[in-house]
Amino acid sequence: MSTELAADVIVIGAGLSGLLAAAGLQSAGARVLVLDKGRGVGGRLATRRADAGVFDHGAQFFTARDPQFRLRVQAWQAAGTVKAWATGFTLADGSFKRDGETRFCGVTGMSSIAKHLAQGLDVRVNTKVVRVETEGRGWLVTIESGECFSSRALLLTPPVPQSLELLTTGDFPLPERVRGELGKIEYAPCLAVLAQLSGSSLIPEPGGLWFDGEPVSWMADNQCKGVSAAAGAAVTIHAGPQFSRAHWETPECAVTAALLAVAAPWLGSAPVQTQLHRWRYSLPLRTYPERCLVVREPAPLVFAGDAFGGSRVEGAALSGLAAGAALLEIPGLIA
Ligand SMILES: Cc1cc2nc3c(=O)[nH]c(=O)nc-3n(C[C@H](O)[C@H](O)[C@H](O)COP(=O)(O)OP(=O)(O)OC[C@H]3O[C@@H](n4cnc5c(N)ncnc54)[C@H](O)[C@@H]3O)c2cc1C
Structure with a gap:
């Protein structure tokens, strides 16, 4: 060679x-x-384009606290690549937590950045x-x-x-x-279910649910976020690190069923297609x-x-x- x-x-x-x-x-x-x-x-x-929907299945949004990074983000916004998505999300108990900090996302998905x-x-x-x-x-x-x-x-x-x-x-x-x-330096794993629904989800505007726990840590409606144009909602479900570690080797159908059952109150429509992505390294536990x-x-x-x-x-x-x-x-x- x-x-x-x-x-x-x-x-x-x-x-x-x-x-x-x-x-x-x-x-x-x-x-x-x-x-x-x-x-x-x-x-x-990471953004996955499935048969119908589009799913951000890795990073969901990002902050821009550092002045040097904020300038970059402003340039990406001007180029139409990035948009301000939210200043807060709904919590597991249904209340809305607004902390005033802007979370940004890719206009057509995070991978567009x-x-x-x-x-x-x-x-x-x-x-x-x-x-x-x-x-x-x-x-x-x-x-x-x-x-x-x-x-x-x-x-x-x-x-x-x-x-x-x-x-x-x-x-x-x-x-x-x-x-x-x-x-x-070790990382938390994350199991991510991508569920295409037959209709709308019950995840409120702007399309994110902060669980910050186990077995589900986060849910997002990529249609509401503006990333997926499919007729039904394209929902991302992230499992928490404990569940992800415990079920790393569990077959896809069992993991998907367990996470969909927890997510059910927020789905609102039947899942018509699902995929599972296993992130071995999601977030570093120390830096x-x-x-x-x-x-x-x-x-x-x-x-x-x-x-x-x-x-x-x-x-x-x-x-x-x-x-x-x-x-x-x-x-x-x-x-
Ligand atoms: C499920 C999940 C949810 C997250 N949520 C958020 C969030 O909401 N907000 C947030 O700010 N951050 C979030 N993050 C973290 C964020 O995505 C990362 O911090 C960031 O994207 C890391 O970028 P990086 O360039 O350091 O690494 P990476 O994006 O991991 O890039 C490393 C690259 O190296 C490549 N690579 C590895 N080995 C080889 C090889 N042998 N040969 C060639 N290429 C190789 C990989 O393919 C990869 O593309 C999340 C991450 C995950 C997985």
Whole structure:
């Protein structure tokens, strides 16, 4: 198989952190290649288009508290990619909790943000990286097909356990202290049921239900949210972390039936089609104290993603921006 001198930086992961880092690097003049194993871009900013409905089944909304991130969000709003969705949602007891903080979402689904960011970048999807190793003072990255790409620096944005596993495929001497710190970062799993209903749901405007508990932690009506144009409601049901962990191996039909039974008071119409998605890594249970982690020797390596500095969509965005800036400080990065 051939080796291409692909880029100044190879970014593994076309989630929000990887795409924002890649965009920043490219606009500063770096050659960037983004590789992702998924069918499309976005990672956990995920929107599934089923036969009838459209479902946001990963991240549901995001905040923009940081001034730097708020400016980005304003630009996405101006581009028609993002909209302000809500300042609160209904709770399990039927009361409405408004805390005044704006939650944003993608106009046509959360993945539309990633699609917007990926424009103009060299992003290869359906491309699973299986090996990363150093080559001189740079990197050699091998994908499932056996093809190799080389770069001066590597940015890893998958969930931390996946990044660490990838590093074990090669020869990189990750300092023990760093490996120990990163090894402590675990994520909550999340089982997600996607239910297409025959008619409307009973989830009140603006289309979200905050349960914050077990066995269901969240429900959303993607029709009410403005994401699904199908005739019936397209409902996302997220199980809480305890239920998700306990039922990780339970067959799909049993998990779906159990969660639909809990959700029943809010469904209002019969489910005509369901799917189950198993998120092994949904939210980090602890985070690394800095927005990215840079290892300079023997070849430049940066870790980023929502486990760095702050969790969730906003944390992932800030981590990606920080990682891009940190890479640009590495002498000789840009050819
Ligand atoms: C069910 C669920 C609900 C959530 N709800 C919210 C919410 O309401 N609000 C909020 O702010 N956040 C929420 N989040 C969290 C939010 O989605 C994440 O914090 C954020 O999207 C993480 O972005 P990231 O770039 O760090 O990682 P990711 O989006 O996970 O991107 C990493 C990418 O790396 C790729 N990858 C991994 N291994 C390889 C490999 N070997 N080769 C190639 N590619 C690889 C993956 O395919 C993925 O695309 C939720 C997440 C889930 C799953």
